[in-house]
Amino acid sequence: MSSLQTFFGLLPLLLSGALTALEIALCTLVLASIGGLVLAVWLTFSRSRLVQAGIACFIEWMRNVPALAHLFLIYFGLSYLGINLPAWLAAIVGLSLVGSAVLCDIFRAGLQSLHVGQYEAGLAVGLTRVQILANILLPQSLRRSLPAFANYVTQLIKDTSIASAIAVPEIMFLARNLVTSTFQTSLIYFAVMCIYAAMILPIGLGFIRLERHWGSAR
Amino acid sequence: MSNLVEPALLRVCDLYKSYGDLEVLKGISLELKAGETLSLIGPSGSGKSTCLRCINYLEKPSRGEIWLGDELIGQARDGSRLRLLSDREMAPQRLEIAMVFQLFYLWPHLNVRDNVALGSIKARGMPRKQAYELAEAMLEKVHLRHKADAYPEQLSGGQQQRVAIARALAQQPKVILFDEPTSALDPELVGEVLAVIRELAEEGRTMIMVTHEVRFARDVADRVIFMDGGHIVEQGPSAQVIDTPSHERTRSFLGRMAMEQA
Numbered sequence: 001m002s003s004l005q006t007f008f009g010l011l012p013l014l015l016s017g018a019l020t021a022l023e024i025a026l027c028t029l030v031l032a033s034i035g036g037l038v039l040a041v042w043l044t045f046s047r048s049r050l051v052q053a054g055i056a057c058f059i060e061w062m063r064n065v066p067a068l069a070h071l072f073l074i075y076f077g078l079s080y081l082g083i084n085l086p087a088w089l090a091a092i093v094g095l096s097l098v099g100s101a102v103l104c105d106i107f108r109a110g111l112q113s114l115h116v117g118q119y120e121a122g123l124a125v126g127l128t129r130v131q132i133l134a135n136i137l138l139p140q141s142l143r144r145s146l147p148a149f150a151n152y153v154t155q156l157i158k159d160t161s162i163a164s165a166i167a168v169p170e171i172m173f174l175a176r177n178l179v180t181s182t183f184q185t186s187l188i189y190f191a192v193m194c195i196y197a198a199m200i201l202p203i204g205l206g207f208i209r210l211e212r213h214w215g216s217a218r
Numbered sequence: 219m220s221n222l223v224e225p226a227l228l229r230v231c232d233l234y235k236s237y238g239d240l241e242v243l244k245g246i247s248l249e250l251k252a253g254e255t256l257s258l259i260g261p262s263g264s265g266k267s268t269c270l271r272c273i274n275y276l277e278k279p280s281r282g283e284i285w286l287g288d289e290l291i292g293q294a295r296d297g298s299r300l301r302l303l304s305d306r307e308m309a310p311q312r313l314e315i316a317m318v319f320q321l322f323y324l325w326p327h328l329n330v331r332d333n334v335a336l337g338s339i340k341a342r343g344m345p346r347k348q349a350y351e352l353a354e355a356m357l358e359k360v361h362l363r364h365k366a367d368a369y370p371e372q373l374s375g376g377q378q379q380r381v382a383i384a385r386a387l388a389q390q391p392k393v394i395l396f397d398e399p400t401s402a403l404d405p406e407l408v409g410e411v412l413a414v415i416r417e418l419a420e421e422g423r424t425m426i427m428v429t430h431e432v433r434f435a436r437d438v439a440d441r442v443i444f445m446d447g448g449h450i451v452e453q454g455p456s457a458q459v460i461d462t463p464s465h466e467r468t469r470s471f472l473g474r475m476a477m478e479q480a
Contacts, residue, residue, distance in 0.1 A: 115321075115323070117319060117321055117323035118323060118325060120276055120319070120323065121317075121319065121323035121324075121325070121382075121385075123274075123276060123305065123308075123309075123312060124274060124276065124312060124316065124317040124319075124386075125312070125313070125316070125336065125337030125341060125385065125386075125389055126309045126310060126312045126313030126337055126341035126342075126389065127309060127336075127337065127340055127341050128305060128306045128309050129305050129306070131340045131341070135336060135340060136325050136336075139327050140325075140326065140327050143327070
């Protein structure tokens with residue numbers, strides 16, 4: 001069997017792993033965006049020291065411990081307590097917690113970069129805080145956060161590979177299994193790299209177009 | 219002479235404001251009748267802008283009351299105590315008291331029409347079409363209807379400030395507060411903004427204007443208040459205060475301003 005045949009023989013399996021990786025990334029992205037946004041808004045508007053300290057602790061804890069350790073704790077630690085999450089769900093929960101912390105920092109930086117006058121002008125025309133947030137602050141700050149957000153998304157897709165450590169059948173996990181059964185190490189991992197690049201490059205280009213679009217629209 | 223006892227539209231009663239140990243306002247009281255234009259003048263740090271920002275509660279006064287007609291602004295009686303209103307409760311009151319800022323604070327992601335209409339749509343719940351018609355009518359008043367589709371960054375400072383004035387007018391407010399509306403403008407752009415404010419005064423709008431343009435205040439305002447060190451030092455008809463000030467501090471301030479502006 002030529003290596004080319006091997007390559008195409010393995011491709012469907014690896015692609016199914018890529019699909020799993022994308023599914024995990026997408027679910028994580030949705031949850032982490034919601035979590036990060038809620039935390040960032042809460043942190044920006046709360047006058048309670050307790051809330052600010054609590055969120056700061058959460059962010060530091062999540063960002064200064066490897067994501068892999070979080071995944072192990074959620075997957076193995078919770079099962080020790082009798083809570084058995086499926087591996088894919090444990091991966092989504094773990095990556096979403098870390099992602100919330102990362103995106104909270106990104107969104108908060110965007111909000112804090114706005115002049116307080118933007119907010120005051122909203123108050124002055126009789127808007128409520130929620131209306132100001134939805135119509136004035138977020139539309140501006142999210143545009144400013146876009147480059148950092150794009151970095152996070154590409155990093156997230158690569159980080160789904162750590163889910164292989166808790167046996168989620170994503171692309172790296174399947175690749176390692178194939179290597180142990182076929183011994184085609186270089187070929188398989190090269191194929192894996194090509195698949196990651198094929199997933200991430202278009203997304204990165206999409207973000208660049210979006211940034212250009214918003215840059216020229218105003 | 220039926221309007222001898224005409225009640226004030228806006229009343230500021232014994233207003234105090236401190237930041238920590240720094241007392242910025244030390245008992246300011248003033249009244250404004252409907253249709254009157256009042257100008258606040260005084261040196262930097264005298265508390266004029268703080269006073270203005272307390273009127274629509276962008277700053278929370280440490281003590282004192284603001285009344286618009288018979289409505290207490292920013293506070294509500296809760297049994298025997300006064301409590302601060304939440305921002306949500308205050309929003310309808312702020313709709314009645316528009317503000318024009320020194321640095322305009324237009325929203326850069328919205329075009330001129332949306333900048334002017336946003337308040338009507340969101341705060342008043344006005345249908346979009348009607349809000350846009352109102353916005354364009356207000357832009358007409360500041361002679362910028364043709365810029366409705368432009369974005370703020372495409373406008374000069376003077377034009378931006380006129381859009382901000384149109385935004386304030388679209389609130390259909392009872393009172394308009396101007397916080398040094400020309401201080402951030404290049405000298406050659408000041409005139410177009412002052413011209414618009416003058417037109418509003420002639421229309422009989424009720425306005426309070428913090429300004430360094432003493433000559434303009436004399437021409438346009440009905441009354442002038444001179445503030446220094448958190449106190450009202452002197453007040454009266456604008457020509458009287460500015461041409462024949464009775465207080466030494468007013469005289470020295472006006473003297474300095476006259477030299478700078480000469």
